[in-house]
Amino acid sequence: MIDSTIQKTHKTKNHQKLSHAIVEQLIQQIQSGSYAVGDKIPTELELIEQFEVSRSVIREAITELRSLGFVETRHGIGTFVKEQEGEQNFLLSNASLETINDIIALLELRISLETEAVFLAAERRQQVHIDKMQAALDDFKKHISSDVIDGTVQADYRFHIAIAEASNNQYFVDFLKYLGEKIIPRARVRSIELNPNARQEYLENVHLEHLNILKAIIEQDGALARQMMRAHLSKSIKKFKG
Structure with missing residues (x-):
């Protein structure tokens, strides 16, 4: 062993x-x-x-x-x-995320960042933002049973970017876009993909969490949206801690 x-x-x-x-x-x-x-x-x-x-x-x-x-x-x-947007002094490559501890640390950073972004999004969102979030979730659902592993990763990423955009704070958007798809843990750790049944159950739960976040944003309940986002990201941390 x-x-x-x-x-x-x-x-x-x-x-x-x-x-x-x-x-x-x-x-x-x-x-x-x-x-x-x-x-x-x-x-x-x-x-x-x-x-x-x-x-x-x-x-x-x-x-x-x-x-x-x-x-x-x-x-x-x-x-x-793609065209490069100026020089990047701060570099966080996939090489920086080689261990579970690294991924957990990034998720902790996301909690501090995205709980505030989603709170502002609930206050400031427009219909165009809601439409983008819903489109991302529809795409996510479509890929839950798909053999295309990256499908849910990209849809997940677009959902979180749409929330940042709804906050009307460009710094949230720029930072999440800089981090890129590495903000989605399963883009780095594929163990969940090994068991198709476990994978589908996991993704269905993620989709439900996303729907709860979107519902709070639509209802402009910032406190609930913040609570839902914290719970969503905290579950990922618990999963990787085992």
Whole structure:
């Protein structure tokens, strides 16, 4: 049992080192102009052949590039280089989130940030914001039983961004967008995906929590929205603490 755990940990660390190395190379190519803004980067299959690694390593690298704001994925079309918005002095890459403790620390940061954002969102939201939140939740629900693992991650991320936008405080929006999809824990830890039944039950509970948050925002009940958001993020912390 101990030996297999050590092997699994070693394999995971090697996997992460490979994806980080690929990310660094692709960032260098983007910053050097090999890929200009708007250019499509090679497909998954082309990157697999180029770097001689597995599909999961490439997907991890693309997720990190997207989280760092270097690229955007257009479903059914490909992944494209994004325009950079100035220099980033504070860098939180996926390499900074390699342990459960790191993820818990980020969730604690989100609690302090998003409980206030959702309180303001409940006061200031407009119909356009509610529509964006509802669209994200509809997309989330659609992907609960889907084989596309990243589907719920992206919908989850859009829901939280929509709440930040509804706060009418651009700093909430900018900071969450800087953090990117890494604010969604299952974007980093895939153990929940191993058991399809557990995965579906987990995602259905997340969807219900999201609906409760949205309901409080619609009713402009800031105190309840704050309470629902804190409970939602605290449950994630408890889950990762085991």
